[in-house]
Amino acid sequence: MQNKSQLLKGVLEGCILKIVKHKGETYGYEVVTEIRNFGFGKCTEGTIYPLLTRLEKRKSLKSEKKESPFGPQRKYYSLTQQGEEELSEFENTWIEFKYFVDGILKNYKGV
Template sequence: MAKTTQILKGLLEGCILNVVNKHETYGYEICEKLLNYGFEEITEGSVYPILIRLEKKKLLYSIMKKSPLGPMRKYYYITDEGTKELEEFITSWNKIKKNIDNVLEE
């Protein structure tokens, strides 16, 4: 499990950018989506620091909005820089995946 977590650390930024790229969303919803995609080890404690880091890098921005269910929520949006970073992530991931698949299939 620790090995999986270590591998995921480098990949979660790209995954989160892709989730936010689809539509505005908030932290808890991002966690839920990642869990639904099969990332069983994902917790809010791992997602929120990544969101903060992505905002600091200007790949995401956020706006506080009223929630239909209670207190204000911080909704995240992808920036133009974030879209470029996501495209680079997808290209890099596809290359790495192909290389790893080649090694494992040998």
């Protein structure tokens, strides 16, 4: 599948928004860890950090640098109102697409 990378980035953006909403406030490496824990084991920091930056530039996330007990300051992300709206749209679209794709895959099973 040629556009697997683009599809994955779009899905990961929605997943990142959901993780940040659930956590309330979180830093990049924690997002990477959560993504991996849910089965995206091959996702690296090099995949997730650019998506965090893109979401921040789009104003879906806001960030704040805070002291860390384990070294240098960390950049903590939280959801903006725009991010809430984007997440809601992602969730609705995902449910709809999943329903359609599942229907096709089940209907043409074994073909």
